[in-house]
Amino acid sequence: MKALATVFSLLALPAWAQEPLAGWAVYPSVKSYDELIDATKAAVKENGLIVVTQAGPTKAAAARGITIPGNRVIGAFNNDYAVRVLETSTNAMIEAPIRFYVTENDNGTATLSYKTPSFVFAPYVFEGGEALKEIAAELDNKFQAVAESAVK
Structure with missing residues (x-):
């Protein structure tokens, strides 16, 4: 029974509270969730990429009366990379x-993470x-430059 309780307590932790998942880069920050979103979008642009997509369940859940921690996915790329990838x-x-x-x-800060492009394209x-x-x-x-800039 004790082993089962340990398993359930570990499942409640974010994946990167222990070791990052294989292929992931994780950047904790002292910034708030909203600050880190803004900083990430600015760093994407500064590094020659474009924010192509954004999605997250936080606002939609709030509209339904459900409170969940901030959670946003920001897709970044550019047309030069798209054309080059398609050539391969x-x-x-x-x-x-x-x-x-x-x-x-939980403490009001936010974390930036991503699957490395090498892992994604492997x-x-x-x-x-x-x-x-x-x-x-x-x-x-x-992506490393974006992350380092966004969290500083």
């Missing part, structure tokens, strides 16, 4: 835009080859 693998484009994930913490390397690996590595650097 049509199938890989299903992964674009690559997403940042902003989550609100299943398509058999098709896209070295060119796709190079694009993913470039995007790894851009």
